[in-house]
Amino acid sequence: MFDFQSSIQVLRTKGYKLTRPRKRVLEVLAQAQKPVSPYDIQKVLQQRGEHLNHVTIYRILDLFCLLNLAHKVLSFGGFVKCTLGEEEGCHRFMVCRQCGALREFADKALCDEENEIAQDFGFRTEQHFSEGFGLCSNCQGQIF
Amino acid sequence: MFDFQSSIQVLRTKGYKLTRPRKRVLEVLAQAQKPVSPYDIQKVLQQRGEHLNHVTIYRILDLFCLLNLAHKVLSFGGFVKCTLGEEEGCHRFMVCRQCGALREFADKALCDEENEIAQDFGFRTEQHFSEGFGLCSNCQGQIF
DNA sequence: ATGGTAAATGCAATATTATTGCATTTACAT
DNA sequence: ATGTAAATGCAATAATATTGCATTTACCAT
Numbered sequence: 001m002f003d004f005q006s007s008i009q010v011l012r013t014k015g016y017k018l019t020r021p022r023k024r025v026l027e028v029l030a031q032a033q034k035p036v037s038p039y040d041i042q043k044v045l046q047q048r049g050e051h052l053n054h055v056t057i058y059r060i061l062d063l064f065c066l067l068n069l070a071h072k073v074l075s076f077g078g079f080v081k082c083t084l085g086e087e088e089g090c091h092r093f094m095v096c097r098q099c100g101a102l103r104e105f106a107d108k109a110l111c112d113e114e115n116e117i118a119q120d121f122g123f124r125t126e127q128h129f130s131e132g133f134g135l136c137s138n139c140q141g142q143i144f
Numbered sequence: 145m146f147d148f149q150s151s152i153q154v155l156r157t158k159g160y161k162l163t164r165p166r167k168r169v170l171e172v173l174a175q176a177q178k179p180v181s182p183y184d185i186q187k188v189l190q191q192r193g194e195h196l197n198h199v200t201i202y203r204i205l206d207l208f209c210l211l212n213l214a215h216k217v218l219s220f221g222g223f224v225k226c227t228l229g230e231e232e233g234c235h236r237f238m239v240c241r242q243c244g245a246l247r248e249f250a251d252k253a254l255c256d257e258e259n260e261i262a263q264d265f266g267f268r269t270e271q272h273f274s275e276g277f278g279l280c281s282n283c284q285g286q287i288f
Numbered sequence: 289a290t291g292g293t294a295a296a297t298g299c300a301a302t303a304t305t306a307t308t309g310c311a312t313t314t315a316c317a318t
Numbered sequence: 319a320t321g322t323a324a325a326t327g328c329a330a331t332a333a334t335a336t337t338g339c340a341t342t343t344a345c346c347a348t
Binding site: 018 | 333334335336344
């Protein structure tokens, strides 16, 4: 998961309406190479001659997060980005501090290890988020 | 790191003035059992008869994050909390979804593992954040 | 195809959170 | 004590987020 088409499937199968605004937001997320805020999304669509109320975008993003079609990330101001990961409750990102490029991944071993540590503190963890902050391959060579 | 006293040391040794507002914010962070927002901090201090301008609190928190005396966390709206961890560039939390209780920890093995995965994608990561979201020992027994 | 209906969106108002420039105050070195 | 850079306060403004309600739309049954 989740390209544009499979995201649409998720909406349909879970009984949510496939509306024009939802399709537009899905498109933007699918195309984005870095985290985007609700207002970023609005701007992008504006440029394509498509006006969406920001409230609508907020509500759509809430839904998408609920359905695991999108996530909020801490880096770059906690913006949102579509998920590429499959595993339930495991949402891991690496973010380039230079260009904002973002990759999502999932890793069960990491979750297991974190669960063990949590147990030592009496915690039972259900969701795992992580963000590695650094430089992507492109930006490593460059000098700024 | 970092109780109230050692945080004060960090400020002194790095040449930052030890002001009344900074001491107050440090106190609140040190006493907080869950992530607190800038305005949370303002309210707590208000109740103690101490008024701080919110701008000041924002600037103080910026500084504290820069000095690794505080961190921003994603859960509960990206609020801030003092750090308890030592390792450079490794900031891991577990957060109780019920009561907001938060524990910080650091773990080198996790960082190494994440670095390896990052390498496969061409990323070189410098900072690691993670949040495990679940239930603390207190809240596990309770039914809501 | 067409109409009924719940769901989704738009809009307006408002709340919350965050930032900036500049005047004033304060911690700290001398 | 006092000069000075650093820190804070204040006022204005920007950016982000939420709510209630009227209107529109997707999708179902016909």
